[in-house]
Amino acid sequence: MTKQRKAAALISGGLDSLLAARVIQEQGIHVEGINFYTGFCVEGHTHAIRKKDRQKEKRNNALWVAEQLGIKLHIVDIVEDYKQVVLNPKHGYGANLNPCLDCKIFMVSKALEWIKAKGFDFIITGEVIGQRPMSQRKETMPVVADESGAEDLLLRPLCACNLPETLPEREGWVDRQQLHDFSGRSRKPQMALAAKFGFEDYAQPAGGCCFLTDAQYSVKLADLWRARGSKQYEMDDIMLLKVGRHLRPAPHFKLIISREEGEGNFLRGYRRQYPHLTTVSHPGPLALIDGEVDEDDIELAARLVARYSQGRSEEEVVLAFTDIEANQKELKVRPLQPHEIPREWVI
Numbered sequence: 100m101t102k103q104r105k106a107a108a109l110i111s112g113g114l115d116s117l118l119a120a121r122v123i124q125e126q127g128i129h130v131e132g133i134n135f136y137t138g139f140c141v142e143g144h145t146h147a148i149r150k151k152d153r154q155k156e157k158r159n160n161a162l163w164v165a166e167q168l169g170i171k172l173h174i175v176d177i178v179e180d181y182k183q184v185v186l187n188p189k190h191g192y193g194a195n196l197n198p199c200l201d202c203k204i205f206m207v208s209k210a211l212e213w214i215k216a217k218g219f220d221f222i223i224t225g226e227v228i229g230q231r232p233m234s235q236r237k238e239t240m241p242v243v244a245d246e247s248g249a250e251d252l253l254l255r256p257l258c259a260c261n262l263p264e265t266l267p268e269r270e271g272w273v274d275r276q277q278l279h280d281f282s283g284r285s286r287k288p289q290m291a292l293a294a295k296f297g298f299e300d301y302a303q304p305a306g307g308c309c310f311l312t313d314a315q316y317s318v319k320l321a322d323l324w325r326a327r328g329s330k331q332y333e334m335d336d337i338m339l340l341k342v343g344r345h346l347r348p349a350p351h352f353k354l355i356i357s358r359e360e361g362e363g364n365f366l367r368g369y370r371r372q373y374p375h376l377t378t379v380s381h382p383g384p385l386a387l388i389d390g391e392v393d394e395d396d397i398e399l400a401a402r403l404v405a406r407y408s409q410g411r412s413e414e415e416v417v418l419a420f421t422d423i424e425a426n427q428k429e430l431k432v433r434p435l436q437p438h439e440i441p442r443e444w445v446i
Contacts, residue, residue, distance in 0.1 A: 104272040105129040108223040112160025115225030122256040132172040134161040137181045140308040160302045195317035207247035221252045228282045345446040352390025380417035383408025405434035
C-alpha cells in the first residue's frame with residue numbers, strides 16, 4: 100500500500116492559508132495546521148474590550164479555518180523566540196515595524212523543526228507571488244526556502260506553478276497539475292476558488308492580524324523603545340500598546356488613559372504594576388503612568404487626566420493618585436485645555 104503523506108500547513112486564519120491547505124487535502128494528503136503565537140496577533144482582543152466594537156464578530160480565525168478544514172490545529176507559543184525577529188530583523192522592516200521577510204523565514208524554520216519532530220513530510224504555506232511587497236516577491240520566495248532550511252520541502256500550492264518543482268511534486272506525493280499559478284495583489288482568483296470549495300464567511304481576503312503592520316501601533320512601539328533606551332518589550336507592553344489614549348508629556352513618562360468603560364476595566368488589571376490616577380469629583384477615565392515621576396509630573400498628569408473627564412470645563416477637578424505600594428493622595432487641579440496640549444504629546 101502507498102504510504103499516506105502528511106503535511107503541516109501554516110494557518111494564519113486568512114483566506115490564503117485556508118485555500119492552500121484545502122488544495123493539498125484534495126489530493127489525499129493528511130494535513131494538520133500550525134498557528135504560531137507571537138503576541139502581536141490577538142484577534143478580537145480590542146473588539147472584546149471596547150464597547151463600540153462589541154457588535155463585531157469575535158472569533159479566532161485560525162481556529163475557524165481549522166474547523167472548516169476538519170483538521171487538528173497546533174497553536175505554538177513563540178513569544179520569547181520571536182523577539183529576535185522583531186528586535187533585529189536581518190532583512191529589515193517593512194512600511195512600519197513589520198519584519199515580514201524575517202518573520203516568514205522564522206516561522207517556516209519553526210515549522211521545519213516541527214515536521215521533523217512529528218514525522219510529517221512537508222510544509223504548506225498560503226504565499227502568493229506578488230501579493231506582499233516585502234515577503235512575497237519572486238526574488239524573496241527562494242530566500243524564505245533557503246534561509247529557513249526548508250529548501251524544497253516548502254510547497255506553496257496557490258502559486259506553485261510559477262515556481263520550481265518541490266520535493267513533494269517530484270516524488271509524486273502531489274500532482275503539480277492540480278496546483279495553481281496565482282500571482283499579484285488581486286484576490287479574485289482566491290475568492291473564486293473559495294466559492295468552488297464552498298467556503299463562506301472567511302476573514303477579509305486582504306486582512307492580517309499582526310499589529311506590527313499597523314502604523315499607529317508601530318509609532319507607539321518605537322516611542323516605547325526610545326523612552327526605555329533599548330529595543331525590548333514584554334507581553335504586558337504588547338497588550339497595553341493596543342489599549343487607551345497614549346500621551347507623553349515628558350521624555351521620562353507617559354500616560355495610558357482609558358477612552359471608555361471597557362478600557363478602564365482592562366487597565367484596572369495593571370493597577371498594582373503602575374502608579375495611576377482616577378477622578379473623584381467627576382466621572383472620568385483611569386490613567387496608568389509609565390515611568391518615574393516627581394510631584395510636578397504627577398500634577399501635570401492629573402491636569403491631563405482631568406481634561407478627559409466630565410469636569411473638563413470646571414475650574415477644579417479632584418483626582419486620586421495611587422502609587423504601586425497603594426499609597427494614595429488627593430489632588431485638586433485645573434484641567435488642561437486643548438490648546439495647552441501640544442500635538443507632539445499625543446503618541
